[in-house]
Amino acid sequence: MIYRIVSLLCLCIPLLAKAVPVSNLYSAQVLMGANQGEADLLQNAFTKAATQVLARVSGKEVEIKGELAPRIAQQASKWVAEHAVQALPGLYDIDGVSQPAKQVKVDFYPQLVNQFLYAQGLPVWGGNRPSILVWVISEQNGVRAVASANQSTSALNALASHAQMMGLPIYAPLYDDTDQRNLSGSELWGMFEDSIALASKRYQTDMVLAVKVDQLTQDVSANAELFIPDMEPVVWQLTAENEAAVLESLIGAVAAELSERYASTRSDITGDVVMRVTNINDASALRLVSSYLSSIDVVRKVRLATLDGQTVEWVLTLDGDQQKLLNSIRLRSILVAQTVSALDPDANRVLAYKYNRGN
Structure with a gap:
């Protein structure tokens, strides 16, 4: 069970933690x-x-x-x-x-x-966005506090406010006895990656953001690490005149990083990729997968290429590189990546997936 911050008071509701459709973008x-x-x-x-x-x-x-x-x-x-x-x-x-x-x-x-x-040469990022679990610890006058869904702090409120404005679905942990056994305040302050990963596992979000906020003599600093599966952590060290300002800058930096991973970019030069999907055993599945592919931000056009039994190939025209397509597909469990044998003559021609009928 996971709780999403939905207001400055961190009123929270339970829901699944994978990619979240963000509404009212415009x-x-x-x-x-x-x-x-x-x-x-x-x-x-x-x-x-x-x-x-x-x-x-x-x-x-x-x-x-x-x-x-x-x-x-x-x-x-x-x-x-x-x-x-x-x-x-x-x-x-x-x-x-x-x-x-x-x-x-x-x-x-x-x-x-x-x-x-x-x-202006800027990307467009649609409403299907990754869920982010946020661990926040702040220190003021020598006292440290870990924010949670049940006990917010000014730092968590500032993050939640600007994340909502930027369309980032962030969630706060419960930080109950289970969390505290897996991740102590000292470990969070020290950014112990193994402990953060262990405590975060129960929430099953797409990624995890760990933040420590320190009140300096005159300014406020925020050190943060964004943990994305199969990637090295993205690290920020920011300073501003107050807590709200430094955390707004952090959320802006996180949004920019994720936009680079998922958003489409428009140019006169586009690229085509061939996607082969198995387990398409009826017309309903064919329509669903075709519609899903069309909804991905970086996909400009979808064309049905071949239909052979339960195996279908589509040609996708992309606004952006192929890696953005792969990143976007990982946010949902509709398609599951398949390994293509190096001996397969199509190994370098297609991206292979299986339709997960449970979604």
């Missing part, structure tokens, strides 16, 4: 100061919402908030499909000023957002 709600004209309010809200959506869809927050910011401000209103404005009671702290506020919900046209990203 929508955002933003809080705006009400003391401005309607036209300015909408223009600023569209820009703010578009910035969030573009960062979430591409995984490239640094580029979106940096050099592309002026272009986004100019074009954001053109991408709006619909919007709604709601006046809120009371006063809100916006940019350090207590003032009346309005909440603006904006839905954007996905095709226009994607076109903008591709035109």
Whole structure:
């Protein structure tokens, strides 16, 4: 059983821990100061919402908030499909000023957002995203605390808030007696990989992020390692003026790393691969697998090539390299990789899989 963080208070619900469909990629709600004209309010809200959506869809927050910011401000209103404005009671702290506020919900046209990203040479990352178990330990004034689904900390809340904005499905461990036997606070602080892996096994997520946050004399540091199966850990050492800022930077870096693994990139040069799938024994299975292949972000086009009994071959045209295709397939258990004998004349021609009918 695993618990996903669904709010800043870490209210949690049990669900399976494999790849998670993330919805509302192209929508955002933003809080705006009400003391401005309607036209300015909408223009600023569209820009703010578009910035969030573009960062979430591409995984490239640094580029979106940096050099592309002026272009986004100019074009954001053109991408709006619909919007709604709601006046809120009371006063809100916006940019350090207590003032009346309005909440603006904006839905954007996905095709226009994607076109903008591709035109800038940035990737588009769909809604099928890897689940991430997050171990967080923080130290302040010499006292260390491990965050859990049942006992959150400010560090976990900051991670959860920005992960939600970036479309990353993160989960907190229970850190109950079982977890504590497998992973002590000292071992988590020391980033003992074997202990982290042992404690994480029960949660069965696609990957694991271990984070330690340390309050320095003036700044806050975050050291983190992302554990992806069959890969060396990805390591970050970040420093910022406060806890929220350093953890926002960390989530941005994690999103960028995963975007590189899974998101599609558009160019005039595409590549074709042949995929052979066995255990396709009826028309329903044929339709399901064909639909699944079409849904993978890096797959631009799917063409049925051959049908021989229960074995089917498709030709896939990719936006991105073949490794991204393999990474994406591993997130689901619909297809199980098969070994092709070196003596098979098709060994270098096809990617071989078996359809897992239990999914």
